[in-house]
Every structure is written in structure tokens, then in C-alpha cells.
Amino acid sequence: MPPNGSTGPTGTAAPTMRDVAARAGVSAMTVSRVLKDENVSAATRDRVLTAVRELGYRRNEVARNLRLGRSSGMIGLVVTNLGNPFYSQLALGAEQVAEKHGLRLVLGHTAGLAQREYELVDDLVSRRVDGMIVVPAGSAQQHLDPVSLGGVPVVLASSPPAGIEVDAVLVDDFGGARAATADLLAAGHRAVGFLGNPPTLFTGAERFRGYWAAHEEAGLVPREEWIRRGPDDIPTAAAAARELLDRADPPTALFCTNNRMTLGTYREIRRLGAATALAGFDDFEMADLLDRPITIASYDPGEIGRRAAELLLSRLEQGPNAVPGLTRRLVVPTTLVHYGR
Amino acid sequence: MPPNGSTGPTGTAAPTMRDVAARAGVSAMTVSRVLKDENVSAATRDRVLTAVRELGYRRNEVARNLRLGRSSGMIGLVVTNLGNPFYSQLALGAEQVAEKHGLRLVLGHTAGLAQREYELVDDLVSRRVDGMIVVPAGSAQQHLDPVSLGGVPVVLASSPPAGIEVDAVLVDDFGGARAATADLLAAGHRAVGFLGNPPTLFTGAERFRGYWAAHEEAGLVPREEWIRRGPDDIPTAAAAARELLDRADPPTALFCTNNRMTLGTYREIRRLGAATALAGFDDFEMADLLDRPITIASYDPGEIGRRAAELLLSRLEQGPNAVPGLTRRLVVPTTLVHYGR
DNA sequence: CTGTTAGCGCCTTCAG
DNA sequence: CTGAAGGCGCTAACAG
Numbered sequence: 001m002p003p004n005g006s007t008g009p010t011g012t013a014a015p016t017m018r019d020v021a022a023r024a025g026v027s028a029m030t031v032s033r034v035l036k037d038e039n040v041s042a043a044t045r046d047r048v049l050t051a052v053r054e055l056g057y058r059r060n061e062v063a064r065n066l067r068l069g070r071s072s073g074m075i076g077l078v079v080t081n082l083g084n085p086f087y088s089q090l091a092l093g094a095e096q097v098a099e100k101h102g103l104r105l106v107l108g109h110t111a112g113l114a115q116r117e118y119e120l121v122d123d124l125v126s127r128r129v130d131g132m133i134v135v136p137a138g139s140a141q142q143h144l145d146p147v148s149l150g151g152v153p154v155v156l157a158s159s160p161p162a163g164i165e166v167d168a169v170l171v172d173d174f175g176g177a178r179a180a181t182a183d184l185l186a187a188g189h190r191a192v193g194f195l196g197n198p199p200t201l202f203t204g205a206e207r208f209r210g211y212w213a214a215h216e217e218a219g220l221v222p223r224e225e226w227i228r229r230g231p232d233d234i235p236t237a238a239a240a241a242r243e244l245l246d247r248a249d250p251p252t253a254l255f256c257t258n259n260r261m262t263l264g265t266y267r268e269i270r271r272l273g274a275a276t277a278l279a280g281f282d283d284f285e286m287a288d289l290l291d292r293p294i295t296i297a298s299y300d301p302g303e304i305g306r307r308a309a310e311l312l313l314s315r316l317e318q319g320p321n322a323v324p325g326l327t328r329r330l331v332v333p334t335t336l337v338h339y340g341r
Numbered sequence: 342m343p344p345n346g347s348t349g350p351t352g353t354a355a356p357t358m359r360d361v362a363a364r365a366g367v368s369a370m371t372v373s374r375v376l377k378d379e380n381v382s383a384a385t386r387d388r389v390l391t392a393v394r395e396l397g398y399r400r401n402e403v404a405r406n407l408r409l410g411r412s413s414g415m416i417g418l419v420v421t422n423l424g425n426p427f428y429s430q431l432a433l434g435a436e437q438v439a440e441k442h443g444l445r446l447v448l449g450h451t452a453g454l455a456q457r458e459y460e461l462v463d464d465l466v467s468r469r470v471d472g473m474i475v476v477p478a479g480s481a482q483q484h485l486d487p488v489s490l491g492g493v494p495v496v497l498a499s500s501p502p503a504g505i506e507v508d509a510v511l512v513d514d515f516g517g518a519r520a521a522t523a524d525l526l527a528a529g530h531r532a533v534g535f536l537g538n539p540p541t542l543f544t545g546a547e548r549f550r551g552y553w554a555a556h557e558e559a560g561l562v563p564r565e566e567w568i569r570r571g572p573d574d575i576p577t578a579a580a581a582a583r584e585l586l587d588r589a590d591p592p593t594a595l596f597c598t599n600n601r602m603t604l605g606t607y608r609e610i611r612r613l614g615a616a617t618a619l620a621g622f623d624d625f626e627m628a629d630l631l632d633r634p635i636t637i638a639s640y641d642p643g644e645i646g647r648r649a650a651e652l653l654l655s656r657l658e659q660g661p662n663a664v665p666g667l668t669r670r671l672v673v674p675t676t677l678v679h680y681g682r
Numbered sequence: 683c684t685g686t687t688a689g690c691g692c693c694t695t696c697a698g
Numbered sequence: 699c700t701g702a703a704g705g706c707g708c709t710a711a712c713a714g
Contacts, residue, residue: 017708026684026685027684027686028685028707028708029684029685029708029709030683030685032708033684040684041684044683056491058463058466058467059467059707059708060706060707060708061464061468062413062469063707063708063709064707064709065403065690066404066407066708067707067708067709067710069690072403072468073468074468077448082433083430085429085626088423088424088425088426088429088432089424091429092423092450095423095448095450096450104447104448104449104464105447105448106415106446107418107432107436107445107446107448108445109433126399126401127413127414127445128401128402128403148397150355150356150397151355263626263630267630270630284626284627285426285604286604286625288608289604289631290630290631290632302424357692358691358692358693367700367701368700368701369691369692369693369701370700370701370702371699371701374693374700380699381700382699382700400691400692401690401691403691403692404690404693405691405692406692406706407690407691407708408691408692408694408706409692409693409694409706410706
């Protein structure tokens with residue numbers, strides 16, 4: 001038996017244009033035209049619209065897009081950790097821009113796993129998203145090459161392209177880290193420790209570079225014993241901080257490269273009742289409510305989302321006749337903020 | 342001229358099954374079968390897979406779903422404020438469950454506007470999402486009725502259905518508020534103020550009810566002058582708190598119904614150097630880092646997302662032959678947590 | 683102004 | 699095991 005076909009009253013399947021047409025006594029084309037606001041006589045239009053209402057008809061945008069040869073009107077957003085407020089701000093920024101252009105956001109969460117990212121990207125392309133904003137989970141990016149993706153434009157967030165030609169929105173990792181570290185040095189500290197994520201991550205490497213540069217510019221050289229790279233969650237960061245502070249010659253100040261680490265370190269300093277000064281990267285709500293001073297290299301994650309979406313949109317407008325090899329790279333600046341007096 | 346059609350080397354459009362078939366010297370049907378892992382001779386299969394690889398072909402899931410009469414394999418998630426960490430946790434929970442079933446999440450952000458919610462829901466239905474999880478922006482819900490939505494299942498989060506038959510996942514607003522308030526009363530406070538969102542919101546009303554009940558159960562009656570309902574952002578909450586604390590007879594403790602208000606109030610208490618005790622609803626990261634004690638009715642927002650997704654999935658499995666009138670309502674419990682010693 | 687034909691990319695059904 | 703015909707819901711392109 002045919003799956004649907006009838007205007008059946010209890011019909012479970014959604015009504016189609018033909019159902020509307022039958023009910024209004026016109027052809028499907030006329031219904032299509034009415035829905036597109038094309039020239040149709042007022043009387044016919046009314047009959048059609050009535051039928052639409054009575055049937056609760058909604059045009060199937062999926063079929064429509066297929067016929068029009070358009071893609072889905074959706075853009076993919078692939079992030080490493082949806083649960084992190086940072087990424088939700090980013091998502092919000094992207095959503096706001098996409099929304100204005102009638103585009104919807106499809107979400108993907110990789111949990112930092114390259115394999116998941118790989119599958120997700122593939123799935124999104126199969127679903128014919130118009131484009132994708134990706135926060136890469138690892139350093140390998142070949143699977144993000146628009147060429148192998150059938151031309152679906154990709155914009156990278158937080159990480160620059162490596163071996164592929166795509167646009168990217170970055171944060172001024174180097175500048176922010178340098179400024180934050182310099183702030184500690186300017187306050188007279190000569191023993192500034194470093195707690196950062198692994199150097200394989202672009203942001204980690206850049207922020208470390210900034211830390212080092214600030215020292216050099218002050219005629220100093222950081223001591224390797226005060227450097228810890230690797231921890232990337234609050235408890236591990238706390239443990240690393242403790243290790244540094246437990247030394248015979250503990251650093252008098254610490255610079256942390258992201259908000260997970262800053263929080264873990266803050267907790268530890270506070271627990272030990274140490275007087276260690278603290279600077280970090282990534283702002284967080286309530287940083288101003290803490291009971292000890294802290295310096296943060298701050299920026300707006302929403303800005304990354306907005307910019308990335310804008311880059312993507314401009315690619316979409318260009319269409320496939322884009323000039324290849326002309327990729328853009330935007331850098332969102334950071335601001336130094338002093339909290340807690 | 343035909344838009345595509347050729348296996349053109351620089352062909353801009355994505356290759357179709359026919360392109361693959363032509364290249365492999367078979368019919369499109371055979372390609373389809375290979376991709377579905379149906380019975381095809383090993384030799385043919387190899388030829389097809391080679392052509393697939395060479396062309397970078399990906400099956401168009403959109404067209405496939407259309408033909409199969411299936412919907413999109415996506416579920417809509419409509420929230421009031423993506424930027425709020427609460428909702429990103431919720432989204433993460435929902436994503437994790439959806440992911441396991443091969444479903445993708447499509448995001449919608451209403452900014453609390455009923456009109457946006459209306460449009461979004463309509464758009465998502467037109468895009469043929471399999472179902473939707475909605476955090477209602479207002480109290481009107483008629484537009485969320487699956488009946489008028491062509492049978493697309495809806496699950497409400499944070500708010501119970503009003504006049505429509507849908508599943509819902511709620512928080513124990515009443516119990517949490519009662520417990521938090523009772524905690525303040527048990528500590529000897531007899532002047533507990535209330536700072537909450539408008540009573541038109543379900544959560545606001547329920548939490549107020551809990552606050553009141555705790556008083557009653559202690560043989561007390563809250564004083565109207567200590568009650569402020571309406572503010573829903575940090576600065577407004579701070580102003581309302583200040584007003585209460587500036588009174589000749591200020592409350593000695595305050596209960597706040599969400600984390601925005603708790604933060605605003607906390608800031609104000611701290612600024613004034615007041616000794617006011619504080620309890621709130623909604624946990625937040627770093628609550629433990631504050632320098633004064635605070636009691637929180639805590640729960641896991643991710644749990645709401647997971648539960649909501651599970652309810653939705655079970656509806657999807659039932660199919661349209663669901664027993665109507667048998668809606669489910671889940672309540673996520675809260676736990677009282679004491680921070681700051 | 684309205685209808686007919688054809689086909690987007692894919693898959694079910696029925697032949698071979 | 700493989701192919702040809704037909705159609706999912708919709709809309710260009712052409713009639714009339």
C-alpha cells in the first residue's frame with residue numbers, strides 16, 4: 001500500500017502540497033506559487049491559503065532545497081566542549097550572525113577526540129550543511145580541507161590552518177600572554193611560574209611564547225623549574241600549582257594559560273594561604289568576586305563566534321567561484337583586566 | 342544548460358550517485374546497494390568504491406531521507422539564552438544522548454522572546470526535525486502543541502505543559518527553594534528576604550512557594566517588605582538587594598531564586614560589608630571560591646538535557662501511533678550544598 | 683493567471 | 699546479482 005497519498009483525516013503523515021492542491025481544487029504549482037507570493041489571483045490565493053490552514057500544511061523545506069539545488073540552510077558548529085561556557089558564548093555569537101541570514105546552527109561536540117571530529121565533519125557534509133565552523137580537537141586537519149569536503153567552506157576557530165587553505169579566527173594568544181606576564185614582572189616579580197596546556201595545542205604554544213617574550217623584554221629568562229605544561233583541568237592544575245608552591249624556592253607569581261588552570265591554581269594558592277600573585281588567560285564570570293587580586297588577559301568568546309560566522313557567510317556569498325589561496329585570518333585582541341582591587 | 346550532470350574534473354557541484362555509477366560502469370542502483378552493504382559481487386563493489394574514492398563522493402543524506410520518507414535525523418533544541426552556562430550544560434546533555442542515536446542537534450536561541458520562539462519552532466518543523474526540546478520563553482504554549490505541529494513531538498524543559506499534551510522535564514523548584522530557605526531558618530534567621538524572578542515564570546512561582554512553605558513549616562510568615570520579585574539580571578538584582586539591605590530593619594538573610602540574582606546579591610552584600618547570610622538556587626562554577634559562606638540548591642542542568650532527550654527518543658520510537666494523553670513528567674531533584682566553609 | 687512536464691538525488695519495487 | 703521504471707515533495711521551464 002502507498003505510504004500516504006490520502007488527505008486522510010487522521011492521516012499521520014504530514015500533508016503535502018498535492019493534498020493542499022486537491023483540497024483547494026487547483027494544481028500543486030498554484031499552491032507553490034501562492035506560498036512564494038507569486039502572481040496568483042486573489043480568489044485562488046484565498047482558497048489555497050484556506051486549505052493550507054485547514055490542513056495545517058507546512059512546506060517541506062528539505063524537499064524544496066533539494067529541488068532548488070540549494071544546500072540545507074544550516075551551518076555546522078563543531079566544538080571540543082559544549083559544556084565549557086567559553087564555547088557556549090562562541091555558539092551564541094555564531095548563532096546571532098547565522099540567524100540574521102536565515103541560517104540555522106547544527107551542533108557537534110567532539111569531546112576533544114579527533115576521531116569524533118572526523119566522523120562529525122563527515123556527517124555534517126553528508127547532511128549538506130552550507131559550511132562549518134570548527135574548533136579543531138587536534139593538530140591534524142587534513143579532513144577539514146574543503147577540497148576533500150566537496151567544497152564545503154570551513155572556518156577554523158582558535159587554531160590556525162595547518163596545511164589547508166581555510167579562513168580562521170584566532171585570539172591574540174601571544175599578545176595576551178605577554179601582557180599578563182609583563183604585568184606580573186612590572187609589579188616586581190622576578191620568579192613567575194608558568195602553568196599551561198600542552199605545547200601541541202596552538203594556543204598553548206603561543207601563550208607560552210608570550211610568557212617567554214615578556215621575560216626577555218624585561219631582560220630576564222624564566223627558570224625551567226617553574227614551568228609546568230600539560231594539565232588541562234582544574235584538579236590537575238591545582239596539583240601542578242601545589243608542586244610549584246611547595247618548592248624550597250617557590251615562584252612569587254604564576255601565569256596560567258586558560259581558565260581551567262587559573263581556577264585550579266587560585267584554589268590551591270588560597271588553600272595554602274600563599275601570597276603568590278596570579279595572572280591568567282580567559283575571562284570568567286565572577287572573577288571580580290574572588291577575594292584576592294588576579295590579572296586576566298580577557299577577550300570576548302562571542303566575538304570569535306560572530307567573526308567566524310561572518311567569514312563563513314562571505315564565503316557562502318562568493319559561491320564556489322571563490323578565489324582559492326586567498327584565505328583570511330582574523331585575530332581577536334585581548335585586554336588586561338585587574339580583579340580584586 | 343544543465344546545472345551539473347558531468348563528471349567534470351573541476352566540477353563545482355558535488356558528485357552524485359550517477360556520477361559514481363558512470364565512472365564505475367554500473368547503474369546508480371548498484372552504487373546505492375554498495376553503499377548500503379547489500380549483496381553485490383566483490384568485483385563490482387570494488388569498482389564502485391574506487392569510483393567513490395576518486396570522486397570524493399558522499400551520499401546525500403538529505404535526498405536519501407526524502408526518498409525514505411524519513412525525517413531529517415535532527416532534533417531541535419530551543420533555549421532562551423545560549424550564553425547562559427546553564428543552557429550549554431543542558432545542550433551538552435541532550436547532545437550526548439542524541440549522538441548515541443545518530444541524531445544531530447539543531448540549535449535555536451530565542452533570547453526569551455515569544456515571537457522568536459514561535460518563528461523558530463515553525464522553521465524547525467519545516468526543516469522536518471524529528472522532534473524538539475524547548476525551554477519556553479513565555480507562558481503561552483499553544484504553538485508548541487504537537488497536534489498543530491504536524492505531529493512533531495515536543496518535550497518541554499524547566500516548565501510544565503500548559504494546555505498542551507507533551508512530556509516535560511522539570512527541576513524540583515519547590516523542594517529546592519524550601520530546603521534552601523529552611524536552611525537559613527534553621528541557622529536562626531528570622532528575617533529572610535526573597536529575591537526572585539517574576540511569578541509568571543513557572544520556576545519563579547514554584548521557588549517562591551518553596552520559600553513561603555519553609556516559613557510556614559517553621560511557624561513563620563515572611564514579611565512582604567522583604568520580598569522582591571522581578572529582577573532577572575545581575576545589576577538589577579544587585580540594586581534590589583541593596584534596597585533591602587538599606588532598610589531600617591534589613592533582613593539578616595536572603596534567598597535568591599537563580600544564579601543571576603545570587604551573584605548580584607552576593608556582590609552587593611560584599612560591597613556593603615554586610616553580614617547577611619545568603620542562599621540561592623542554581624549552582625555555579627567557583628561558588629566554592631567565594632570568600633563568604635553561601636548555600637545553594639544545586640542540580641545538574643545536563644541531567645535535564647539528557648532526560649529530555651530520552652523522553653523525546655522514546656516518543657520517536659513509538660512513532661505516530663503513540664497513545665495520546667499519556668504524557669510524562671520528570672522531576673530532577675536538587676541537593677543543598679554549603680560553600681565557603 | 684494557471685497547468686503540465688520533468689527532474690533535484692536517492693531508493694523501493696519489480697524485472698531480468 | 700544487476701538494471702529500469704517510478705516517485706519522495708517540491709519547483710523551474712515551458713505551455714496554454
